[in-house]
Amino acid sequence: MNNMRKLKNSELQRLDPEEFKEAEKTPLVLVLDNIRSLNNIGSVFRTADAFLIEKVYLCGITARPPHKDIHKTALGATESVAWEYRENTADLVRELKAEYQCMAVEQAENATFLNDFQVEKNRKYALVLGNEVKGVSQEVVNLCHGVLEIPQFGTKHSLNISVSAGVVVWDLWSKLQ
Numbered sequence: 001m002n003n004m005r006k007l008k009n010s011e012l013q014r015l016d017p018e019e020f021k022e023a024e025k026t027p028l029v030l031v032l033d034n035i036r037s038l039n040n041i042g043s044v045f046r047t048a049d050a051f052l053i054e055k056v057y058l059c060g061i062t063a064r065p066p067h068k069d070i071h072k073t074a075l076g077a078t079e080s081v082a083w084e085y086r087e088n089t090a091d092l093v094r095e096l097k098a099e100y101q102c103m104a105v106e107q108a109e110n111a112t113f114l115n116d117f118q119v120e121k122n123r124k125y126a127l128v129l130g131n132e133v134k135g136v137s138q139e140v141v142n143l144c145h146g147v148l149e150i151p152q153f154g155t156k157h158s159l160n161i162s163v164s165a166g167v168v169v170w171d172l173w174s175k176l177q
Contacts (some may be wrong), residue, residue, distance in 0.1 A: 003017040020080040025054040026173055027124040029100065033089040033140055034060035034131040035161060042073030043162035044129070050079035052175045054124075059089040093128065093143045100126035104136040104143055104144040105168050107158070111149035114168060127168055129161050 015023060017071075030048055035041055041063060048056050058064050064085050065071070065078040087090040093102050101123050119125070128144060130136030141147060150159060151165055159167070 008094055014079075017076070017080040020049070020052070021082075024060040025151055026176060028053050028169065028172060028176075029055045029096070029126045030056045030165065030169070031059065031089060031092060031096070031102075031126055031128040032059060033128055033136050034036075034162075035062045035129070035130055037146045037161070038063050038067055038069035039073045039131045039160040040103055040132065040160065042070040042077075042081075043075035044165045045070070045083075047162070047166045047169050048081045050168050053081060053169065056083040057092055058083060058085045059092060060087065089137065090139050090143055091127070093126070093140055096126045097143070097145070100124045101146075102126045102144045102174065104128045104130070104147045105150070106139045106141055107128060107149050108138045108141060108145050108147040111147040113151050114148050114171050115151060117148055117171075117175075119172060121176065125172060127165075127172070129165055129168075132161055154168075 030053060032041065032042060032044060039060070045056060063070060065074070065083070070078060095100055103125060105127055128136050130141055148168060150164060152159070
C-alpha cells in the first residue's frame with residue numbers, strides 16, 4: 001500500500017489573484033495568433049497561471065474575456081493573468097522583438113526541436129501559438145527570431161494548440177529554473 005493521499009485544494013498553498021499579480025513572473029509571454037476555440041483560449045490562460053507567465057496577448061480573431069466558454073476552461077485564470085488584445089499579430093511581434101526573443105511554435109524548415117532549444121537565463125521569451133487549422137501565419141513566422149518545433153512520432157501532423165502551449169511552457173519554465 002502506498003502513502004499517496006490526494007491533496008485537497010486547501011492544502012495546495014496556491015496564490016490568490018492579488019498575490020499572483022505581485023509575484024515574480026517567469027520571463028515569458030504568450031501570443032495567441034487567431035485562435036478560434038474559446039476552450040483553447042481558456043486552457044492557455046490556466047497554463048499561464050500555473051507557470052506565472054507575464055502576459056497573454058490575444059490577437060486577431062482570438063476572443064477576449066469575459067466570455068462564458070473561456071471562463072469554463074480558464075477557471076478564473078483570466079482574473080490573475082495579465083492579458084491584452086492586439087488586432088495585428090505581426091505588429092505586436094515587431095514591437096516585442098525589442099525586449100523578447102520571439103519564437104513561433106510551428107513546424108517549419110530549420111526549426112529547432114524543443115528538446116534541443118537552450119534558453120538564456122537572462123533573456124525574456126515570447127512564444128507565438130497559431131490558429132488551429134492554419135498555424136502561425138507565415139508573415140509572423142518570418143518576423144520571429146526562430147521557430148520551436150515539438151517532436152512528434154505518430155501519424156498526426158499536429159497537437160492541439162492548448163496542448164502545445166502546455167508542453168512548450170513547461171519545457172521553457174523548467175529550463176529557466
